[in-house]
Amino acid sequence: MIDEKRLIEIANEARKNSYAPYSNYKVGAALLCKDGSIITGCNIENCSFTVGICAERTAFSKAISEGKKDFQAIAIVGNTVDLPTPPCGACRQFMSEFVEGDFEIIEASPDGKYVTRTMSELLPDQFSL
Numbered sequence: 001m002i003d004e005k006r007l008i009e010i011a012n013e014a015r016k017n018s019y020a021p022y023s024n025y026k027v028g029a030a031l032l033c034k035d036g037s038i039i040t041g042c043n044i045e046n047c048s049f050t051v052g053i054c055a056e057r058t059a060f061s062k063a064i065s066e067g068k069k070d071f072q073a074i075a076i077v078g079n080t081v082d083l084p085t086p087p088c089g090a091c092r093q094f095m096s097e098f099v100e101g102d103f104e105i106i107e108a109s110p111d112g113k114y115v116t117r118t119m120s121e122l123l124p125d126q127f128s129l
């Protein structure tokens, strides 16, 4: 059983570390690994705009580089009250490399509203080699 509310709280905490001086859109993520560990991420922007990275890809990059291989769920918290933040298209493709279709993506707002989708719902026709 995934404790969705706790994962959202942790993502919201990670959001405080967001570096987003250009968009002012702060995003936090909390990635739940199947071994029970939770790896956080935030978006990190850059004055060379395209070099910036989303919160989800920060979390996955940290996890993969630490040897994590199996993932259960990710919570994403953006700026917008009342409106849960869905992962962007690039993050959907990035995450799909490392997860199964039933991986849960919890799209949340800072005031705790959320909707849960699976990887296969958000990216039904994934590119793969």
Ligand code: THU
Pocket (backbone or CB within 6 Å): 020, 023, 025, 026, 027, 042, 043, 044, 045, 052, 053, 054, 055, 056, 086, 087, 088, 091
């Ligand atoms: N952003 C994320 O961190 N995750 C997403 O899935 C959507 C977009 C960030 C990127 C950029 O720093 C800011 O939100 C505005 O687009």
